[in-house]
Amino acid sequence: MFPRQTLPRVLKAHEIVPTMQRIIAQQNDVRDEILHTVTPITATFDTVLRPWADVENLVQGELGMIYMLQYGSPDMATQNAFMQARQLLLAAESEWASSEEFYCLVQAVHDRKEELDAEAALFLKEELLVYKRAGWGVLSAAQREQYLQVKREISKLESAFNRNLAQENGGVWFAESELDGIPADDIAKWKTMVKAETSGQEKNVFAPFANGGMLTVRTLAKNPNTRKKMYLKNNQKLAVNGPIFEEIIARRTSQAQFLGYPSHAALVLESRIAKTPQWVESFLSQIRDDLVARGKAEVEVLQKHRLQDQQAQGHTVKDNFPAWDQMYYQRLVEKEFNIDHIHIAEFFPLESTATAMLGIFASLLGLRFDAITADTGQLWHESVQVFSVWDERTSEFVGHLYFDLLWRENKYRGNQNVTIEAGFTKPDGSRYYPSTILMCSFPTPTPDSCALLKHHQVITLFHELGHGIHNLLSKTKYIRFHGVNLPRDLSEMPSTKLENWCWLPEVLKSISCHYTTIDPNYLTKWRSQNPDLPDPPEKIPDELVENLVKHRYWGRGLYHLEQLTTSLFDLQIHSLQTPQDLASLNIQKLWYDLRQQLEGMDFSECRDGFDYCSFTHLCAGYDAGYYSYLCCAAFAEDVFATKFAQDPFNRSTWDEYRREFLQIGGGHGDMLGLLTRYLGREPNSRALVDRLMGRRLCYRLG
Known part of the structure; x- marks a missing residue:
């Protein structure tokens, strides 16, 4: 029996900054030792990059704990300490990327053209990319310092954006009579108050946007005005993030152009499977028409039920289908399918x-x-x-x-x-x-x-x-x-x-x-x-x-259309190439225009909102990368149909998947090639829409 590793210790708030200072000092010591003992003539992977990789491995546990606490911390003191620690690390990373001596050593390792294993070769490639993204070979010393300073400022803006999102605690006060259809157990966990009305005392309930409140009201509230009020207020909840987001986009654009890239998307996608914005554009265009057609058909079904429901209640309704009614009528359609999600x-x-x-x-x-x-x-x-x-x-x-x-x-x-x-x-x-x-x-x-x-x-x-x-x-x-x-x-x-x-x-x-x-x-x-x-x-x-x-595919058209909307929005705002493009861009209008065009619902009363500022992805690593959800969904359908569909519980198939894919992590130099080898052919980027549109997926094993 192998021994169990000790659980990591959770750092207290007052320990976070000193721990980060010690981590940075350890890494600085290793870099100093390398610089003092290695020259470009003697530079090899083992003398330059292996020691750096070893110290990176060594400190990552405590570093991972610090970064985990930004998501799960129980108190604001810990959050504040994390912010201080993160700024220390960003400053250190900026200093490391500014080192001409270390850059010359890494470049010398590259020029030596050693025979390296896959992970070592990938480590070298990534280190060179770090220096390229810091302006080496492109910018002067003064320009590099300016570039790195703006990079630090962007990071601060992203932190502010995500912190506002994490600490958002808004909601809507409703009279209890407005919450017909909401289960008593849900109402019981929301704040209540009693205030005097002209007719007596009425109980009022605060439905929060978070902790399931938004989902519950949109899905279950019978009163259409209740659903509308909740949706529109939620849509406006993070207006504070609007100008922050615009500033981030502007700075990302100028930074990419400073390095000689045509756009921020071109810079980011260089290290992805896609490689170029054109690949992403092609992928999204391949699936767009089918998803729009599927979504349109789903909205037509929803609208039919909405008209019947509202007319039965004596309401006059327009032919447009408002976005705040989507989840409520999806549930009613599912009830006709004898699908009751509350019961399930x-x-x-x-x-x-x-x-x-x-x-x-x-x-x-x-x-x-x-x-x-x-x-x-x-x-x-x-x-x-x-x-x-x-x-x-x-x-x-x-x-x-x-x-x-x-x-x-x-x-x-x-x-x-x-x-x-x-x-x-x-x-x-x-x-x-x-x-x-x-x-x-x-x-x-x-x-x-x-x-x-x-x-x-x-x-x-x-x-x-x-x-x-x-x-x-x-x-x-x-x-x-x-x-x-x-x-x-x-x-x-x-x-x-x-x-x-x-x-x-x-x-x-x-x-x-x-x-x-x-x-x-x-x-x-x-x-x-x-x-x-x-x-x-x-x-x-x-x-x-x-x-x-x-009825597993019911509603999936609209679900994936929302992903398509976000993917196109993400790609467009990160593909700006000139100051004129930036100056003329109305991010808010672009977002709601895309939603209206693609999703087939009416967003006319939502256009003063900031829905695009209410999720963290575009400021937490998915910038110019939101298409990844659709891309991965397509690859996933392909892998399932090819390898698992006939016998989903076959142990030998799972052993192969564990051995040929999961264990490798990201350590293969050509991950798309790895997937191709595993499938026995190139992956099918249309597998998702083919499945959604009812086309049979039947692929020959390689």
């Missing part, structure tokens, strides 16, 4: 569903997940769970997996996988093992209930767990290539592929568990609310699963 959610309590998902991965990949008790100093919040992960076949320790699944104040607003410690090969040849987190923001339950997952949230959880498994199984030499550190336009593919398993009846049955079976108090309450019904079954009934699977 009863069979997917968050905690038991997450644990059951571990059983799926254990079976497919030969893993074991053991819940462990952590000391107080090893967790950043009391709700966090942690598991040690083992390879059943070899008894080898694999790493640690954390669950941090519920929304809370100041936590990252969204769902993601965050790695504290990446895996790597130590100088003595032994392994350092990863620690990775499912950091989600699923709505919190009331004190006498548990958190229940809608099916789309089950998919989200499985997707993020897929990222976590990828990080756990990766085996690379260097941390910068560990796990999901692939080119952005491939990194989502493995987890997106896994979403197919959330539509398999046997998977849905196996991970289901009616919430009343978890706690006798839940069953007592359910019986009091349903006195004439028999107790619910433990597992989700076959008919619920069959209807869900039968």
Whole structure:
């Protein structure tokens, strides 16, 4: 039995800045030693870049902890300390990139043309790109300093943008009578107050935008004015980010041109699978017409139900379909399909569903997940769970997996996988093992209930767990290539592929568990609310699963159209090439024009909003890269159809996938070539729309 690695210690707020100072000092010491002992004549990978890679590996655990706390920190003191620490690291990175001596050594290693393994060659290539992006070979010394200063300023703006998003706590006050259709359990966890009205005392309820409030009101509120008010107020909630975002775009544009790139998109895509903006434009144009046609057909169905519903209530309605009605009428259409997501959610309590998902991965990949008790100093919040992960076949320790699944104040607003410690090969040849987190923001339950997952949230959880498994199984030499550190336009593919398993009846049955079976108090309450019904079954009934699977593609056209809108918006604002382009751009108008044109709904009353400032992606690594979600979805459909569709649980197929893809992480110099080799042919970029449009995917194995 291999020993289990010790859990990393969570830093306290007052430790964050000193720890970052020590990390930077360690790296500076290594750089100084290299500069004092190596010349361009003696420069090799082993004398210049291996020591740098080793210290990068060594400090990454504490560095990962500091960066994790920006997402999961329990208090503002920690957030503020992170901001200070991040500025220290940015300044150090800027100083490192300004070193002509070190640049000359790296260039000398490149010119030596040594025979290097794939990861070493990729490390060298990336280091040269760092110096190229700092202006070496293009800019004068004064210009480089100006460029790096603006780069630091952009980073500060991005931090402000994301901090505003994380700390947003708005919502809408509604009279309780306006919330007809909202379950009592949801209302119970929202703030309430009683204020005097002319007719007496009326209870008012504050529906927050976060913690599931927006989703609940848009999906369940019967009053169309309630849905409209919630949507429009949410649409305007982050006006403060509007000017910040515009300043970021302007500075990114000028920075790219300063380095000699035609646009920011051209600069970013150089290191992606796509390579050029033209590739992205071609990919999006290939799928645009089919997605628009599919979305138009879905809106027509929604509008038909809306007209019938509103006329039955005696309302006069226009022919346009407003955006705030989409989710409500999607739910009504699903009810006609005998799909009741509220009922279905009863069979997917968050905690038991997450644990059951571990059983799926254990079976497919030969893993074991053991819940462990952590000391107080090893967790950043009391709700966090942690598991040690083992390879059943070899008894080898694999790493640690954390669950941090519920929304809370100041936590990252969204769902993601965050790695504290990446895996790597130590100088003595032994392994350092990863620690990775499912950091989600699923709505919190009331004190006498548990958190229940809608099916789309089950998919989200499985997707993020897929990222976590990828990080756990990766085996690379260097941390910068560990796990999901692939080119952005491939990194989502493995987890997106896994979403197919959330539509398999046997998977849905196996991970289901009616919430009343978890706690006798839940069953007592359910019986009091349903006195004439028999107790619910433990597992989700076959008919619920069959209807869900039968109509799995309903609403997917509009879902992917929203991704297409964001992808085109992202590409256009980052493809500006002249000051005139920048001066004439109205970002707000572009966003709502694209939504109106592509999604087929009416956004005319939304155009004073800042919807494009309400998600973090374009200021957190997905700039000129949002197309990656559609690209990865296409590759994922291709991989599933080619390798897994005929037998989704075949262990040898999973072993091959683990060996040929997951373990390699991002350490292959040609990731598109790696995918091509795995498939036996070039991947099909139209696989997503072909599946959505009902075209059969049948690919010959290479």
